[in-house]
Amino acid sequence: MPGLYLHIPFCRRACTYCDFHFSTSLGTKDRVLKAMARELEERAPGFDNGPLSSIYFGGGSPSLLEPRELEALLDRVRRLFTVDPEAEVTLEANPDDITAGRLAAWRQLGITRLSLGTQSFREDRLRFMGRAHTAPDALRSIDLIAKAGFRSWTIDLIYGLPGMDRAEWDEQLTIALDHGMPHLSAYCLTVEPRTALAHQVANGTVVPATDTDTAAQFDRLMDRMEAAGFLHYEISNFGLPGHLAVHNRSYWTGAPYLGIGPSAHSFDGRTRRWNVAHNVRYAQGVEEGARYWEEETPSPLERTNEMLLTGLRTTEGVVLSGLPVDVLEEHGDVVRRYVEQGQLVHTDGRIALTRTGKHFADRIASDLFLVP
Ligand code: SF4
Incomplete structure (x- = not known):
């Protein structure tokens, strides 16, 4: 069944390892959101693949939108598309945006699943990665989410950090598991070109982890998660039964999905399309009816x-x-x-x-x- 992806291209600060499309300036936020609303209007009629089984707010940092801004987008989606009553509605959120009030507001809007960009529970690691949140934020947010009553939730953790040892990785997994986390996405730190991290590696201030260390951490991850009853259903993803992510499966299984917003990708089962990864050029393209995307039909x-x-x-x-x-x-x-x-x-x-x-x-x- 098809999915809908909405890319919210704004972050409070740039994490050193990140190569996603985002801006740390919120100056274009209203304009981009307006353009996304218009893109939804224009593309919904052509997306005729049955009821949506998933809606995914990714980014960037969708949790920095005001609940009323999310509501406006969701209302429009529900007006333009048939949405399966059981659809998974995911919001990516950062720990520094989590408050009990916001969690309640998101639930009220119909968000069914939270994806928390925790990455680490350790202050030194969060500073190394340039994250906007602190270790206390990471712990406090996971506590609040566990009690908030979402149908499901997940956290992201990063392993393969320079100098990480088994004790540190074990500690991270233990904290997450002790909070009753029903799903985990665990990623090995990769050095992407043109990131601050790539620069640090090139000038020798950061020495990447060895393949032996990262392989041992991946093994430990599989051991711990399997022992805790999680299904390892995709290389980086582990879920308890009933908590496997619906949205990402459309990417893995070739189901059609529609991507809205700067840099968002779409696939209709035959053709791939990707929007320009630039907030102003995207908004201008939508406003002027000019082409703001590229597409290709894979052989x-x-x-x-x-x-x-x-x-x-x-x-x-x-x-x-x-x-x-x-x-x-x-x-x-x-x-x-x-x-x-x-x-x-x-x-x-x-x-x-x-x-x-x-x-x-x-x-x-x-x-x-x-x-x-
Ligand atoms: S919050 Fe997420 S999208 Fe934003 S810079 Fe950090 S890793 Fe990238």
């Missing part, structure tokens, strides 16, 4: 590679007969090799990563890529 071969990359990250893996191009004909030897090495399973026409294979998901997918 069957490109679509196959995309499906391998995303599908292999999931527990279900990839149904080979569902791929536009026959991968076994091209790369049967590669599949056999990874099966022999214990990194892939190939049963009932499906390939999926083993626990060992999860360490090498991107490499295995790229070895299976089809080359024109």
Whole structure:
């Protein structure tokens, strides 16, 4: 079932590792929100894929919007689209924006799921990452959310930080689990080009973690989460039964989704479209009726590679007969090799990563890529 993504491109400050599209100046907020409302109006009629099963406010930092601004967007969505009564409605939130009053307001608006950008419960790590919140904010917010009565909630944590050891990573997971967290997204710190972190690494002030350390932390993550009863349903995602994220699954399974706002991506099952990652150029494009997006229709071969990359990250893996191009004909030897090495399973026409294979998901997918 289809999903709707709304990108709120504003943050209080720039985290050192982040390469998402956002601005720390709120000067264009009203203009961008108005343009998003208009984009919704213009694109809703062409998005005819059945009732929405998920609505996702991402960014950026959607939690810095006033509840009335979120309400205006949600009202418009509900007027323009048929929304499944059980739809998942997620709001990404930062710990420094969490108050009991805001949580109550968000629930009132129909937000069913909160995604909290915790990243770490330690002050030194939060300062290192340039986060706007403090360690007490992280603890206080998770406490409040656990009691707020949302249908589900999740937190993000980052491992693979320079110098992180097993005791530190264990402590982070223990704090999260002790608060009854029903879902976790855990990401390994990556050094993205043109970020402050990339600059720090280049000038030698930061030494990235070793592959051995990050692999050990990923193993520990899987052990702890499995022992706590979580399903490891995607490389970076763990959920208790009944708490697996609906929205992200549309990205992994090839379901159609509509992306609204600067830099937002859309896929209608055939064509991909992405809006310009610039707040003023986006708003101007919408206001003037000029083109503010690019699009492309992936070839069957490109679509196959995309499906391998995303599908292999999931527990279900990839149904080979569902791929536009026959991968076994091209790369049967590669599949056999990874099966022999214990990194892939190939049963009932499906390939999926083993626990060992999860360490090498991107490499295995790229070895299976089809080359024109
Ligand atoms: S709050 Fe999120 S989107 Fe904003 S800079 Fe930090 S990581 Fe990036």
